[in-house]
Amino acid sequence: MNKQLEKIFHQAFEVDKVDESMSIYNVAGWDSMAHVGLILALQKEFKVNISPADAIELISAEKIIKYLEQNLNQRDGDE
DSSP states (O other), X not given: OHHHXXXXXXXXXXXXSOOTTOBTTTSTTOSHXXXXXXXXXXXXXXXXXXXXXXXXXXXXXXXXXXXXXXXXXHHHXXX
């Protein structure tokens, strides 16, 4: 998952490494439009549906990682 996240973050924000402390408050270019693109890229890459309510809450790398871990584990358990 880390390589996939690094690819998405690199494309969205031109960063080389994902750090859990990265957030909408300290990453240059992470504005509302970039956030929409990030959410769409996460949905496509990880084949998850992120509700608008959840998308609003996913404002840091840490929250995104936790969300993906929970939802991917839940999904894999359902199959």
